[in-house]
Amino acid sequence: MIFIDNEGHTNPKLNLALEEYALRHFDTSTDYLLFYINEPSIIIGRNQNTLEEINQEYIDAKHIHVVRRVSGGGAVYHDLGNLNFSFITNHDGKSISNFKKFTAPVIKVLNDMGVSAELKGRNDILVNDKKISGTAQFSTGKRMISHGTLLFDTDMSEVAKALQVKMSKIQSKGHKSVRSRVANISEFLKTPISMANFKEQLLIGLYEASEPFETYKLTEDEWKAVHQLKAEKYDLWDWNFGRSPKFNIQRNKRFPIGEIDLRIFVEKGHISEVKVFGDFFGRQPVSDLENRLIGVPYDKHEIRKTLENVSIEDYFGTLETSDFIDLVYGSD
Template structure:
């Protein structure tokens, strides 16, 4: 097994690009192990609707990254107290969905540290009834990886708030995450342990005394391709939000002018395909003009603001606050 050095990078856009690049371009016939630690971020499963998984207003306020990965599974929160591991190997049917095979070395390390970890269900590592690690896979015809999280000393309060969805009445074809009871591995350790020291313990177990620890260091050519992948994919709204499956959303709010009820259909790619506006408001102009102004617009707050810029809302709805109106279409629910 060869350890891939990610050079201590904590940008989730870059780390996920490294992982994808390596599985697609490093030589077959070799097994690799990649570790990375991400700055506060939510990592969305490939087949999920991003908006169903996150509390967008909280994320914006706290500068939390939102990045989609190429593997399936549910949304997870990462920060500097979370160690991510990825085993990259040749594809074989016996490895596909065999999460236990890849988790076993990690469980052995945890057990040696006095943590009573075990595999439970399809893809979780648990201690008692608390989840400390989730796993997911990606495979092509020739290569695959199994990656997972290790909650060492993560800010669990952030986990709860960042993944507490505040947009209701979303009907999607995406795969919604199930929320398990989680805990930090640090709770079960006798002494504090840094994330880097934890990584070294795992490496020491995989490469015991006398075993040669091979390390792959990314070349300038590798980095050129990785950086291109970051800019063309992992930093793009189209991938992180627009890649979500088709979904319908209903948003209703009480204004001084009356109730306004938005029904939107958003297509894969993130564009608003259809809009209907209902309510008991009084207006002079037909709301179909507002509906038409939003069709084809990306379902993103800034894009919606741009589409409605310069349009006087009063003739359509009466007295409504513009910022609150935008929040009705795309924003937190009323508390």
């Protein structure tokens, strides 16, 4: 495995561009590890409706970055007290949604440091039932990213202020505040250490769990390409916020795989526009599913016929096609 040196950059748009560039352009016969720390920012899941996830007035006042990532899942708050890790590997057909495989070495290092961490739920690392890390994945087909946050010394008071937490998410996790459900790793360490020391110990621990690492520094041309990707994608309002669709039907439900929020515009009895939002994880872009539904009569039989040869699990994970159809049209 090769460790990618991000040279201390803390701009989230640049770090996410670096991560995607490495995924798409680095040697496909090699596994990579990337660490990065971001300035205060909200990182939005690929399928989320940004404006409904953030406290716009607060982030404007505090000049907090808002950036969409390529992976699914929910919105998270980053600051200089949060360490992000990213494994870039080949996609073998079994690794997608296998969060245990990629979190296991991180959890082992945390346990070796005296932090009793464990993977729980879909994709969270918890200590004493408090979340210290969330993870997500994205696949290009051949290559994949498995990345996550490690709350080391994050300002928890900012998390609730910057994020607009939905009632459905609060209810699914019990009636606890966001602040009471999350914790910093530093709270569980017997001896206080700095972020730099924590990063170093984590890297050493991951070295020991793998083949000897080498560190890779990007060339000047590679950095130029990363900056170009940032400018052409991660700097753009269209990517980070996107257009709010016109709709006259909204259907929303939280499943074990996450929340699915549908905005459907039906005109003259046919679906003319549909947008799928949510914090779910899937192997395929939901835009493919949206496009299949455009032009279909808003009729349960017709919707079922349109989706009969579609693998809904590719878009949402473990979800029955009938459950999705019921959400689109309503149950009988």
